[in-house]
Amino acid sequence: MITDTRTDQEIVADLSGAFAGTDAEAVELLAHLAERADHDGLLDVAYRTVDSPVGSLLLAVSPAGLVRVAFEREIFDTVLADLATAISPRILRTGRRTDDVARQLDEYFAGRRRRFDVVVDLQLVHGFRRSVIAHLQEIPYGATESYAAVAIAAGSPAAVRAVGTACAHNPVPLVVPCHRVIRSDGTIGRYLGGAEAKAALLALESDAD
Amino acid sequence: MEPFEAIVDEHGVVVMRVCRALLGPDDAQDAWSETFLAALRAYPDLRPDSNVRGWLVTIAHRKAVDQIRKMARAPRSSNELPELGTQDDRAEPDRELRAALDALPTKQRGAVIYRYLADLPYSEVGVLLDSSEVAARRSAADGIATLRKTYRKGTE
Numbered sequence: 001m002i003t004d005t006r007t008d009q010e011i012v013a014d015l016s017g018a019f020a021g022t023d024a025e026a027v028e029l030l031a032h033l034a035e036r037a038d039h040d041g042l043l044d045v046a047y048r049t050v051d052s053p054v055g056s057l058l059l060a061v062s063p064a065g066l067v068r069v070a071f072e073r074e075i076f077d078t079v080l081a082d083l084a085t086a087i088s089p090r091i092l093r094t095g096r097r098t099d100d101v102a103r104q105l106d107e108y109f110a111g112r113r114r115r116f117d118v119v120v121d122l123q124l125v126h127g128f129r130r131s132v133i134a135h136l137q138e139i140p141y142g143a144t145e146s147y148a149a150v151a152i153a154a155g156s157p158a159a160v161r162a163v164g165t166a167c168a169h170n171p172v173p174l175v176v177p178c179h180r181v182i183r184s185d186g187t188i189g190r191y192l193g194g195a196e197a198k199a200a201l202l203a204l205e206s207d208a209d
Numbered sequence: 210m211e212p213f214e215a216i217v218d219e220h221g222v223v224v225m226r227v228c229r230a231l232l233g234p235d236d237a238q239d240a241w242s243e244t245f246l247a248a249l250r251a252y253p254d255l256r257p258d259s260n261v262r263g264w265l266v267t268i269a270h271r272k273a274v275d276q277i278r279k280m281a282r283a284p285r286s287s288n289e290l291p292e293l294g295t296q297d298d299r300a301e302p303d304r305e306l307r308a309a310l311d312a313l314p315t316k317q318r319g320a321v322i323y324r325y326l327a328d329l330p331y332s333e334v335g336v337l338l339d340s341s342e343v344a345a346r347r348s349a350a351d352g353i354a355t356l357r358k359t360y361r362k363g364t365e
Contacts, residue, residue, distance in 0.1 A: 006356075006357060006360065006361065007357075008354075008357060011353055011357060011360060012325055012353065014303075014306055014360075015306070015325040015326055016325055016326065016328075018226065018230070018303040018306050018326065019225075019226040019227075019229035019230045019303055020226060021222070021225045021226075025225075025238070026222070026225070029221070029241055029242065030217065030221070032242055033217070033242055033245050033249075036242065036246055037246065037249055040246065040250075042246070042249050047214075080214070080215075081211070081212065083212070084211065084212045085210070089211065089212055089213055089252055089253055090213050090249055090253065091212035091213055091214050092213060092214050092217070093214050
């Protein structure tokens with residue numbers, strides 16, 4: 001009979017490494033938590049990230065609808081921290097509520113979707129910016145409009161720069177198509193996701209029949 | 210305030226280990242879920258300078274106590290007890306350590322778990338156990354001393 005008594009340090013070391021669960025269990029528990037949180041009305045923001053031709057995207061959905069689409073260059077941790085402040089810190093990563101918009105974006109990038117059938121929550125936009133965003137939703141797939149034309153449509157013809165600012169702060173790019181707003185001289189102008197992404201989106205939309 | 214997701218990422222593992230140590234693998238999952246659901250509910254009101262790990266372990270402690278009470282009121286019939294040597298072996302490589310922990314007096318067991326698994330300071334361990342800091346420190350030391358006798362490796 002071999003009996004090797006442990007030292008205190010070994011017992012403490014064993015304790016601090018003991019009872020670890022598996023990664024699979026952690027994933028399952030997190031999914032279950034999101035489900036119960038949603039059921040109990042505690043999931044104020046559900047989010048997920050998806051890959052796309054214009055880089056990773058973060059999709060965030062509130063109970064009222066799609067509240068944020070963010071490009072990777074905006075830094076997702078910063079975006080989530082801002083959502084925690086502006087909406088609620090009750091934020092969980094989950095496919096619940098976010099799967100539908102993810103699927104529609106996939107179809108859009110594959111050239112199979114021209115309109116998004118998504119309820120948008122514009123709680124992050126106020127005032128003039130909101131009327132700009134509302135107008136942007138009316139610019140059809142494949143079309144473009146100048147910043148000046150959007151300013152007129154939004155009811156403030158002199159507010160061309162403010163339209164640019166509103167587009168730059170569009171909380172739900174792609175779904176609300178601020179990429180369809182370009183300069184009067186025909187150059188594409190700036191874009192939250194980068195000028196290259198904007199050019200790629202306009203090319204995608206002009207290629208499709 | 211950090212998104213709650215970050216709180217789960219950072220502390221989920223520790224809370225799981227505490228739940229497993231307190232309850233065993235099956236009931237631990239329920240306790241973990243109940244803990245984080247309650248935490249999610251209260252999170253927006255958490256004071257910004259709070260020790261989040263201590264806060265979560267406190268909730269887990271209460272949930273575990275609730276669960277143990279519930280189990281005591283409705284004991285499982287003998288044929289519902291988990292069968293030894295089946296699923297549990299895979300789910301829990303720390304069976305011997307658990308057996309030794311389970312045999313400790315309640316305060317010693319709590320002190321050992323909250324000090325060494327949850328890494329809480331003795332002041333907080335004391336609060337959880339309704340003890341002073343000094344008493345919590347003594348309970349943890351007594352617990353380790355007992356484990357030294359009861360938890361052996363290479364027993365043949």
